[in-house]
Amino acid sequence: MKMIVTGGAGFIGSNFIFHILKKYPSYGVICLDKLTYAGNLSTLKSVMENPNFRFVKEDICNRAAVYRLFEEEKPDVVVNFAAESHVDRSIDNPEIFLQTNILGTQVLMDACRQYGITRYHQVSTDEVYGDLPLDRPDLFFTEETPIHASSPYSSSKAAADLLVLAYYRTYGLPVTISRCSNNYGPYHFPEKLIPLTIANALNDKPLPVYGQGLNVRDWLYVEDHCKAIDLILHKGRVGEIYNVGGHNEMANIEIVKLICKELGKPESLIKFVADRKGHDMRYAIDPTKIHRELGWLPETKFAYGIKKTIAWYLENREWWEEILSGDYQQYYEKMYQNR
Ligand code: NAD
Ligand code: TYD
8 A cells, every 4th residue: 555645744643643653554645845944854763764664745735746646656555744834924924825735625636536545535624514612512513513713723724624525515525634633742843732831841831821711722632633534534434524622622721821830830920911813712523423433543542642742852852842943933922922
């Protein structure tokens, strides 16, 4: 089996590559990644020498280059992680989100049609469903929940999902889609809540919390997401959407306080800042379908996963310190200076 994994130099894609190469030693994996600010080749250093692995630096929007790669490698399966993934950046400048997340998806699926594959898997997000109110803890996103995206990021992911389903219906492309809740774990880019809080706390810097910190996210350890995609690829039904989440809802302020506690840092570092525009209140996944059909259940409990994640950031300081010292500094100042 030969697999093209796009966006494999990012957070979830790299964890997925590690999972696949370890679990299936006979599989070939080609990582196609543009290496945007969020892609980091050093993340993949442990697999670079693996004869079953190849890295290709390329933009999924570059049709000629993508077709060339398909012609050369003749992949069986494509898993598309490549995306602009940060909501705050999408609010600041939506354009690249529409290019990569929608048009890039189209290029990949056109290549799949042209060269033939057994599966195209789209890694989507629960954010396509919009949000749920805080006073209705009985409500969850199912695969039947209507798409109701709020941010330029989530609407670009929703548009891509619609296109994927259209390619299934119109051209019979063998597709699947997973819509996962918020992930956390190693190699998470430090612009996102959990790694940003860990990095700032370790540097005794203010911990920015948007609004009152009451927004709820449904956190899943990244390896559990990778295992879910693995199951969908091997056992999932073509044309289907699978929601992925582990019923682990927490308010942002709880997460930030927990990280302070784990690191022995004072809560006085917490700084409430201006809220995100259009900020989604609550995400919560109903994972019944993937559990019933494929037997998936999350394995890592949050209490343990967050300790493992913090330990990883402590042991791999050079990975995130290098990011903090680069262009990221300008982003941070722009986003947080006068907030
Ligand atoms: P990330 O931002 O850490 O990584 C994205 C990767 O895609 C980077 O390596 C980047 O270089 C690459 N990339 C970006 N544009 C590209 C392009 N035009 N061509 C080729 N490569 C490109 O993102 P992530 O958090 O790992 O998310 C991966 C996928 O999972 C995304 O599709 C995202 O929507 C989805 N997702 C993320 C979460 C989460 O909590 N992080 C949850 C559910 C779904
Ligand atoms: P984030 O990690 O950006 O993921 P998403 O927006 O895709 O859920 O943010 C998670 C939550 O944390 C979200 O409600 C916004 C909030 N947040 C803060 O309060 N402060 C921050 O500095 C960041 C980056 C996020």
